[in-house]
Amino acid sequence: xxxxxxxxxxxxxxxxxxxxxxxxxxxxxxxxxxxxxxxxxxxxxxxxxxxxxxxxxxxxxxxxxxxxxxxxxxxxxxxxxxxxxxxxxxxxxxxxxxxxxxxxxxxxxxxxxxxxxxxxxxxxxxxxxxxxxxxxxxxxxxxxxxxxxxxxxxxxxxxxxxxxxxxxxxxxxxxxxxxxxxxxxxxxxxxxxxxxxxxxxxxxxxxxxxxxxxxxxxxxxxxxxxxxxxxxxxxxxxxxxxxxxxxxxxxxxxxxxxxxxxxxxxxxxxxxxxxxxxxxxxxxxxxxxxxxxxxxxxxxxxxxxxxxxxxxxxxxxxxxxxxxxxxxxxxxxxxxxxxxxxxxxxxxxxxxxxxxxxxxxxxxxxxxxxxxxxxxxxxxxxxxxxxxxxxxxxxxxxxxxxxxxxxxxxxxxxxxxxxxxxxxxxxxxxxxxxxxxxxxxxxxxxxxxxxxxxxxxxxxxxxxxxxxxxxxxxxxxxxxxxxxxxxxxxxxxxxxxxxxxxxxxxxxxxxxxxxxxxxxxxxxxxxxxxx
Amino acid sequence: xxxxxxxxxxxxxxxxxxxxxxxxxxxxxxxxxxxxxxxxxxxxxxxxxxxxxxxxxxxxxxxxxxxxxxxxxxxxxxxxxxxxxxxxxxxxxxxxxxxxxxxxxxxxxxxxxxxxxxxxxxxxxxxxxxxxxxxxxxxxxxxxxxxxxxxxxxxxxxxxxxxxxxxxxxxxxxxxxxxxxxxxxxxxxxxxxxxxxxxxxxxxxxxxxxxxxxxxxxxxxxxxxxxxxxxxxxxxxxxxxxxxxxxxxxxxxxxxxxxxxxxxxxxxxxxxxxxxxxxxxxxxxxxxxxxxxxxxxxxxxxxxxxxxxxxxxxxxxxxxxxxxxxxxxxxxxxxxxxxxxxxxxxxxxxxxxxxxxxxxxxxxxxxxxxxxxxxxxxxxxxxxxxxxxxxxxxxxxxxxxxxxxxxxxxxxxxxxxxxxxxx
Numbered sequence: 001x002x003x004x005x006x007x008x009x010x011x012x013x014x015x016x017x018x019x020x021x022x023x024x025x026x027x028x029x030x031x032x033x034x035x036x037x038x039x040x041x042x043x044x045x046x047x048x049x050x051x052x053x054x055x056x057x058x059x060x061x062x063x064x065x066x067x068x069x070x071x072x073x074x075x076x077x078x079x080x081x082x083x084x085x086x087x088x089x090x091x092x093x094x095x096x097x098x099x100x101x102x103x104x105x106x107x108x109x110x111x112x113x114x115x116x117x118x119x120x121x122x123x124x125x126x127x128x129x130x131x132x133x134x135x136x137x138x139x140x141x142x143x144x145x146x147x148x149x150x151x152x153x154x155x156x157x158x159x160x161x162x163x164x165x166x167x168x169x170x171x172x173x174x175x176x177x178x179x180x181x182x183x184x185x186x187x188x189x190x191x192x193x194x195x196x197x198x199x200x201x202x203x204x205x206x207x208x209x210x211x212x213x214x215x216x217x218x219x220x221x222x223x224x225x226x227x228x229x230x231x232x233x234x235x236x237x238x239x240x241x242x243x244x245x246x247x248x249x250x251x252x253x254x255x256x257x258x259x260x261x262x263x264x265x266x267x268x269x270x271x272x273x274x275x276x277x278x279x280x281x282x283x284x285x286x287x288x289x290x291x292x293x294x295x296x297x298x299x300x301x302x303x304x305x306x307x308x309x310x311x312x313x314x315x316x317x318x319x320x321x322x323x324x325x326x327x328x329x330x331x332x333x334x335x336x337x338x339x340x341x342x343x344x345x346x347x348x349x350x351x352x353x354x355x356x357x358x359x360x361x362x363x364x365x366x367x368x369x370x371x372x373x374x375x376x377x378x379x380x381x382x383x384x385x386x387x388x389x390x391x392x393x394x395x396x397x398x399x400x401x402x403x404x405x406x407x408x409x410x411x412x413x414x415x416x417x418x419x420x421x422x423x424x425x426x427x428x429x430x431x432x433x434x435x436x437x438x439x440x441x442x443x444x445x446x447x448x449x450x451x452x453x454x455x456x457x458x459x460x461x462x463x464x465x466x467x468x469x470x471x472x473x474x475x476x477x478x479x480x481x482x483x484x485x486x487x488x489x490x491x492x493x494x495x496x497x498x499x500x501x502x503x504x505x506x507x508x509x510x511x512x513x514x515x516x517x518x519x520x521x522x523x524x525x526x527x528x529x530x531x
Numbered sequence: 532x533x534x535x536x537x538x539x540x541x542x543x544x545x546x547x548x549x550x551x552x553x554x555x556x557x558x559x560x561x562x563x564x565x566x567x568x569x570x571x572x573x574x575x576x577x578x579x580x581x582x583x584x585x586x587x588x589x590x591x592x593x594x595x596x597x598x599x600x601x602x603x604x605x606x607x608x609x610x611x612x613x614x615x616x617x618x619x620x621x622x623x624x625x626x627x628x629x630x631x632x633x634x635x636x637x638x639x640x641x642x643x644x645x646x647x648x649x650x651x652x653x654x655x656x657x658x659x660x661x662x663x664x665x666x667x668x669x670x671x672x673x674x675x676x677x678x679x680x681x682x683x684x685x686x687x688x689x690x691x692x693x694x695x696x697x698x699x700x701x702x703x704x705x706x707x708x709x710x711x712x713x714x715x716x717x718x719x720x721x722x723x724x725x726x727x728x729x730x731x732x733x734x735x736x737x738x739x740x741x742x743x744x745x746x747x748x749x750x751x752x753x754x755x756x757x758x759x760x761x762x763x764x765x766x767x768x769x770x771x772x773x774x775x776x777x778x779x780x781x782x783x784x785x786x787x788x789x790x791x792x793x794x795x796x797x798x799x800x801x802x803x804x805x806x807x808x809x810x811x812x813x814x815x816x817x818x819x820x821x822x823x824x825x826x827x828x829x830x831x832x833x834x835x836x837x838x839x840x841x842x843x844x845x846x847x848x849x850x851x852x853x854x855x856x857x858x859x860x861x862x863x864x865x866x867x868x869x870x871x872x873x874x875x876x877x878x879x880x881x882x883x884x885x886x887x888x889x890x891x892x893x894x895x896x897x898x899x900x901x902x903x904x905x906x907x908x909x910x911x912x913x914x915x916x917x918x919x920x921x922x923x924x925x926x927x928x929x930x931x932x933x934x935x936x937x938x939x940x941x942x943x944x945x946x947x948x949x950x951x952x953x954x
Contacts, residue, residue, distance in 0.1 A: 279878055410682050410720060420682075453683075453785060456649065460677075460685025464709055474649060474692045478887060485886035492882065493858045497894075501852040502571070502786075504895075507887060508932040509572040510783050512580075512653035514887040515587055517697075 001194040005031030005163065007363065008183055008198040010170050010212055012036075013043035014146060014349045016204035017153035017164075018356035018375070024160035025378060026360060026371035031196060032154065032162065033185055035169035035208075037437040039150035042206050043349060044440060045307025047229060047263055048256045049240060050074060050082055050144040051350040054089060054114065054137075055247050057106035058099075063326045067350050068112050071140060073376045074353065080382040080389070081149040085255055087141025087240035089114075090122060090133050092291055095245045100135050103244055107139075114139050126237050128295045141240040143256050146349055147440045151430075152380035159381060166437065167469070172215040173201065173341065180216075180332075180340035189469045200363050203343040207272055207310040213343065218336050220343055221313040224270070228277040228306040229263035230285050230491065232299045233448045236260045241292060250288030257443065258391055258416060262289050262296070269308065277304040277490040300495060302448050303487035312345050327355050329362060339366075391417070412461070413454035415447020423461050433467040435459065435480040450484045452503040478513055533840045534560040534808075536952065539815050539828060539867065540847030540855070542567030543938060544923025546798040547945030548845045551623060553805035555953055560808045560839060562815050562830055567853035568924070570791040573938055574757065574783035575645050575655030575662065576624070576635060578617075579609075580935025585889045589654045594640050606928040608940050611903050612947040617939075620946030621657070627801055632765035633793070634660045644669070648684050648756060648784035650692025654935055659757075659790050661764045664780035667752045668693060672704040674750040675782070676743060679711040681721045683785040684756035708746045715739060727758040727789045730767050740774035750777060757781040758789050761796065814854075818844075818868045825868070825919050843918040843952050846907075847945060850924035856897065863897050865925070870899050870907045870915065873927060891933035898927015904951040905944065920948040 009020050012034025020030040034040070053067035075082055091100050100116075107114045115138040122136035123129055154164045167188045174182040174195060182197035205212045210220040235255045243251035254261045265281045282304055289296045312328045327347030333339040342362060347355045357373045364371055395417065408421035426432065426442050435455055438444055444458050445451030459473050470476040481503070492500050508514040538549045541563020552559040580589060582596040590596050597617070601610045609617060628634045635657035637643055642654035646665045667673065673693075677686035686707025693705050712718070715738040716729060729735050743753065753771075759781055760767035772779045783790075802809060816829040816836060827840040848855030848867060857864050861878040865871075875881055875893035882892045899921055900908045907915045922944040924931065931937040 410680070412682065456688075456785060457682050457685065460682075460688040463685055463688035463691050463707070466687075468691075472692070472695055473688060474651065477649070482886050489882050489884075489886075493860070493878075497851050497858050498854075501850070504886075504892075504932055505568060505572040505852060506786060508891075509568075509937050510574060510653075510786075510788075511647045511649045512651050512935070513649065514889075514891075514933060515581065515589070516651065516887075517587060 001192070003031060003194065003196040005029050005196065005198045006200070007031070008033065008196055008201045009204055010183065010202065011041075011204035011206055011208070012038040012150060012154065012164070012166060013041050013204065013206055014039065014150050014153070014352035015206065015344055015347065015355050017150045017157070018352045019202055019204055019344070019359055020157035020162050020164070021153040022356040022360040022373060022375045023363075024157040024162045025374050026364065026369070028369075030157055030162040031198065032157065032164045033168040033170050033183070033196075034164070034166045035188065037166050037440055038154055038164075039147045039440060040436075041208070042307045042309065043146045043150055045229070045305055046146055046349050047252060047254055048143055048146060048261055049252060049254050049350075050142040051348065052087060052140040052142075053110065053112055054087070054103070054107060054139045054141065055242060057110060057112070058102055059247060061106065061110060064112070065110055066326060066354060067348070068110065068140070070351050070354055071142070074144070074350070075142065077376065077379045078144070078149060078152065078383050079387045080380065080385075081145050081152060083143040083255075083388045083390070085141070085143045085239050087139040087242060088122060088126065089137045089139055089242045089244040090129060090292065091135035091244040092130060093132055093134055095243060097135050099246065100137065100244050104137065112140065126239060126241065128236050128293050129241065130292055130294055135244065137244065141242070143240060143254050144349070145257065148382075149349075151441055152382055155381050170205075170212055173213065175216050175338070178338070180338060199340075199367060201341045202359060202363065203341065204359075206345075207308040209310065209343050209345055213332070213341070216338065218332060218338065220330065220345060222345065223268065223311045223313055224272060225309045225311055226267050226269045226275050226306045227264035227309060228281045228285070228304055229261050230282065230289075230301050231303050231305070231487075232260040232262070232296065233302045234258065234260065234299070236293055236296060236299055243292060250285050251292075253289065253293060258447070259302070272308060275306055275308060276486055277306045279490050282490050300448065301491045302450060302496065303484070304490045305487045310345060326351055329359055331362065333366075412457045413444045413447065415449050415454075416443040418442055418444050418454065420461060423458055424465065427462065427465060427467060433462055434469040435476055436483070439480075445480070445484065449499055450488055450503070451480060452499070452506060455480050474513065474516060478516060481507060533842070534558045535841065536560075536843045536845065536949070537562065537828060537839055537841035538845040538847060540567070540845070540849060540853070540923065541565070541809070541811060542847060542849055542853055542923060542941065543569045543573060543794070544941035544945035545845065545847035546795070546802070547620070547624065547942050548847060548922050548949045549802055549807055550627065550798060551946050551949035552952075553802055553807045554623075555949075557953070559802075560810070560841065561802065562810050562813070562828065562839065564812065564814045564854065566791070566795050567849040568937065569795055570788055571786040571852070573788055573791040573794065575643075575658035576621075576938035576942065577654070577931070577935040578621075578642070578656035578939035580642060580654035582934060584891055584930055584934040587889070590642055592641055593656065604928070606900070608926045608929055608944050609936075611901060611905060611926075612943045616947050616950065617943045620943045623946055624942045625657075627797060631797075632660070633763070636660055636663060646693065646754070646782060648689055648782045650689040650696070652696065652698065656939060659764070659781070661759055661768045661781045662757070662783075664752065664778040665754065665782065667778065667780070668705060668754070669699050670703070671752045672750045673752040673754060674747055675705070675707040675754040677707060677709045677756065678721070678726070679709050680713065680716075680719060681726055681756065683723055684782070685709070689782065704750070710739070710742055710746070712739070715742070723756075723758050723784070723787055723789050724761065724792060727761045727792075730758060730760045731762060736767065736770055737774065740771060743775050747775065747777070753777045753779050754782050755779065756784045761789065761793055764793060815867055820868065820916060823915070823917055825916050828867075843920070845920050845922055845948055845952070846925060847922040848925055850895070850898070850927070853924065855925040858894075863894075865899060868907070868916070868919070871910055872897055873900050891930035895930045895932065896927055898925055901926065905948045920952050922948040
């Protein structure tokens with residue numbers, strides 16, 4: 001099999017999908033390859049925070065300005081992905097009020113609209129906030145769903161002729177006459193390899209960026225830092241809460257759909273593909289959180305997850321065009337004498353659109369095209385039709401009596417209120433035929449029971465629709481449970497331990513899935529827990 | 532009113548202990564917050580499916596493995612009970628069913644293969660008579676039937692996985708059909724128990740059988756989710772068999788378990804007939820202990836707290852699922868008697884890297900250490916309460932989910948704890 005496109009984009013995170021959309025809007029045909037599902041890497045493991053820029057006003061005003069500009073753009077073009085919760089920077093006694101003073105003047109210098117409010121007002125907005133709060137500032141932070149953001153960008157590219165290939169791993173670059181001409185790729189489901197050719201290749205594989213280029217002797221020096229986040233079973237606040245101090249670990253609390261997210265940590269890691277949250281990270285995070293939101297102590301943590309921030313090693317940057325302190329675009333023609341390839345590294349999700357714009361600007365210049373960027377003007381496909389859909393609005397839509405057909409009404413996921421109809425529609429629309437993708441985009445399996453019931457039911461629906469990526473559906477089920485376990489293991493205890501026992505009771509006790517002989521994807525290479 | 536024996540816990544081990552006491556003529560009372568794993572996971576009675584637990588080879592003959600286990604693992608509940616009493620316990624359990632048409636069957640000393648609702652096979656020792664015909668899926672063309680209004684079983688999914696079983700010829704037809712109940716029932720969605728009750732209605736079965744006959748393609752084996760009636764499942768099965776002209780069997784599905792509910796009802800009827808008092812739905816608060824004996828248990832009800840006294844006590848409150856054991860921070864506690872719990876070291880040692888990997892999670896081994904009479908011991912090995920006997924999952928030192936001994940351990944220890952108490 002041979003595939004052709006104008007530009008190949010490697011990586012299905014916010015950056016890669018943003019680039020694919022930008023290319024498509026400029027009239028080029030992108031082909032995007034993602035080794036797992038969209039937003040499976042750092043994008044999906046982020047905090048879901050649409051920065052206002054306030055976090056960086058003191059330490060990095062340049063990034064701060066970029067964030068605020070992008071914040072305003074994304075509220076418009078990505079309205080369906082952004083819940084406009086707004087934010088609050090709170091000062092606790094140990095923070096003092098000196099930072100707040102500098103913070104306010106820096107915000108005003110940068111033109112970020114903020115409003116100082118009294119501790120009493122802050123507590124009126126957020127009753128779960130610590131009563132010890134001594135100061136508060138309202139900020140334009142917001143909550144953003146990274147999974148739908150990536151999917152919407154991919155969809156926009158698809159609508160304009162772009163092709164999105166998930167579960168497709170790039171295994172090497174094809175160099176002809178010293179120029180990058182395409183990639184060799186592996187369909188990880190079927191095991192087949194194929195070649196794809198294009199006029200240009202963009203490496204947007206984030207933390208995996210070095211792995212993409214190393215087969216042709218290039219190197220992208222990256223340091224990896226993992227950031228871990230806790231998920232609570234419900235919303236403890238309505239606004240994004242941040243500590244008003246020099247940015248540190250454990251100081252951001254984000255309401256996200258039906259849950260709350262708290263993070264992060266920052267620990268350097270070596271092995272990209274086997275990172276887990278350590279129980280001591282969970283303890284450290286909880287200790288920080290209860291200072292800001294004391295009632296979190298009795299709230300239920302349903303999982304913990306971790307993502308890797310790729311940090312470009314600074315000593316090499318003099319050779320590269322450093323277009324922002326937040327992200328780096330590596331021109332491999334100028335740097336390594338290999339034309340046809342650029343790599344985009346670093347950055348934040350909040351500035352993904354800007355990163356895509358700068359990347360595609362550079363690529364267009366190389367290709368001799370004079371097409372201007374329009375990604376800041378054109379809304380994402382769903383965002384052109386509706387804003388952020390809250391649970392309340394969804395319940396009105398799916399509530400009793402709205403569907404004629406009982407089967408379509410059937411609740412597949414009781415934790416997150418997902419109906420059979422929603423799963424079916426999603427599968428029909430996207431062609432997704434595995435649990436991982438369906439979870440990321442529909443929230444099936446993301447609630448307190450972590451997929452115990454809905455994983456089986458979703459596979460049941462796929463079976464009835466005769467759609468499966470995996471030749472053995474029980475294998476997909478087992479893989480799904482193993483991946484969920486990654487995030488459950490660090491936090492399981494107390495009530496959540498009963499939940500674990502329920503899941504184990506069902507799949508080991510009733511169904512004997514533990515003795516299923518086929519190995520899981522995550523399996524045994526691990527030498528963990530050697531006893 | 533003082534009882535001879537007070538059983539705390541209404542899961543399978545508590546019910547088995549209560550039955551043993553009542554059959555012996557003791558004045559018995561049972562307190563239970565819920566039925567624990569019985570109504571969640573119990574389908575067949577598993578005795579021992581794998582030994583050692585991480586050996587993937589399914590045991591056909593059970594006895595030699597049980598003998599090995601008893602010899603090599605003196606802390607395992609089976610070792611405390613002994614082979615002979617395990618068998619006596621199973622006999623006593625079988626006696627529960629009397630002349631009922633619904634029975635738990637098995638081949639003495641051998642495991643049966645139980646096909647499940649995800650299209651897998653599980654070794655089980657005694658299986659409900661309504662599941663008997665299921666083993667036919669390895670050799671006969673089969674149809675699996677699910678219902679559009681019922682989300683705990685997907686026939687197409689199970690069929691797809693059965694098709695890929697190495698024990699089964701790939702060309703042997705097996706398929707799933709999802710049948711709509713909308714024109715024969717007013718309900719839009721079913722809880723397993725509600726569907727089971729519906730199956731007991733003659734009119735419903737008749738109309739359903741008509742619909743099934745229309746989708747059958749000559750199969751003479753038809754599998755249903757395990758919801759074929761609550762009170763008279765064997766009658767429901769026989770009637771369906773007659774109407775559709777094929778053998779019928781039930782498949783274990785997502786909880787709650789209708790076979791577990793049936794079993795609970797059968798125990799309840801038996802115990803009530805013997806004059807056993809059962810208080811269901813309330814949590815025992817604290818045990819009153821004095822001079823190495825338990826004197827009573829405080830039960831919390833909306834009417835207030837009440838002390839229930841007895842000469843002897845059975846503690847059968849289960850493990851983490853039932854609430855007999857709780858994890859608090861990095862310690863595992865037994866909340867009612869505050870008995871010392873043998874637990875795997877630090878919190879980081881509680882779980883394996885893989886969720887359903889070869890080895891079970893060490894936390895599932897945690898439990899109360901006992902002597903051979905099933906009295907709880909302190910750290911130094913001294914009996915803590917001589918009139919308290921333990922049964923079921925709270926004993927720990929085994930992994931019922933991985934070695935597939937769920938039900939077997941409960942019956943054996945519930946029976947044996949009471950025999951020890953009586954002697």
